[in-house]
Amino acid sequence: MKNELVKLIELSKIDAEIDAMAEAREELPSQIDKLQSQLNELENSLNEKKQELILWEKDKKTREQELTEKKDWIAKREGILKEIKTNKEYHAALKEVAQAKKAITDIESALLQLMGRIDERTKELADLEKEVIEKKPPIEEQIRGKKGQIGVLEQQVGDKTAERIQKEKELEEGLLKKYKTIKARLSPAVAPAGRGVCLECNMNIPPQLYLELQKFKQVISCPRCHRILYLET
Ligand SMILES: [Zn+2]
Structure with missing residues (x-):
């Protein structure tokens, strides 16, 4: 029995x-997802701020155009003020100007x-872009590392499972069955x-x-x- 127990513990x-x-x-x-969302957050925040800046610049152009138009209009209007005949019209024109x-x-x-x-915003974006450039590579590196780890772990689980199948064959059937029944509910199934x-x-x-x-x-x-007991040595 001692030998069987040793194998079971193995x-x-x-x-x-x-x-x-x-x-x-x-x-x-889920760790990879978390890192990926960190990356997305960095880039989204940068893009949102960039988009906003583009809108502001468009708005600036519109207003500048409006300004030019208004100034032209005033110049024209002031140019024809002296041609106005009635007092009423003159005052109305002055008011408009x-x-x-x-x-x-x-x-x-x-x-x-x-x-x-x-x-x-332009200054803020320059800083943010620098930050993204600094922060992105280490996060991407971590993601690559974790993806690599998945492959390594799957390989190791495969190897260990093969070893496990071999070990099972060495064990007495009744004891293995008992072990598996306990293991299905409780892990580990053996206790020192x-x-x-x-x-x-x-x-x-x-x-x-x-005794x-x-x-x-x-x-x-x-x-x-109900775990299978063994003496701690
Ligand atoms: Zn116990």
């Missing part, structure tokens, strides 16, 4: 390794504000025992059972967690 160790590798493999895609001049002041102050924002205690669930093993365990005559299960 199998359990292989299983633990496979489980750990499979778990690490499982976690990688005054309104247009007020509109020009408004456009000019809006333009000034807009140019300030464009200046600020030491100082009279199951070291997986901390249950005190009754002294009689502990049996030390004899290596039969398979002993922990009365609480």
Whole structure:
């Protein structure tokens, strides 16, 4: 029985390794997604700010054009003021010119504000572009690394699984079946025992059972967690 137990513990160790590798493999895609969204965020923020700047520049052009048109209109209007015959029409024309001049002041102050924002944004974009250039390569490197890790882990799981199949063949059938039944519910399926205690669930093993365990005559299960017990050496 002692030999069988040794083989079973070896199998359990292989299983633990496979489980750990499979778990690490499982976690990688979401880690890659997280990195990818970091990349996207960086680029999206840069693009959004760029798009906004393009709109502001368009707006600037429109307003500049509007300004030129208004100024031309005033010049023409002032040019024909003296040709106006009636007082009423003259005052109406003066009022129109005054309104247009007020509109020009408004456009000019809006333009000034807009140019300030464009200046600020242009500087901000230069910094942001630098930041993206600095931050992108290490994130991309991490993504490549993690994708590589997936391949490596899958290869290792494959190798260990082959080793596991070999180990199973060396084991006595009844013991293997018992192990698999426990493993389906509970991992690990074996538990070391030491100082009279199951070291997986901390249950005190009754002294009689502990004596049996030390004899290596039969398979002993922990009365609480039902794992197959072995003496810790
Ligand atoms: Zn236990």
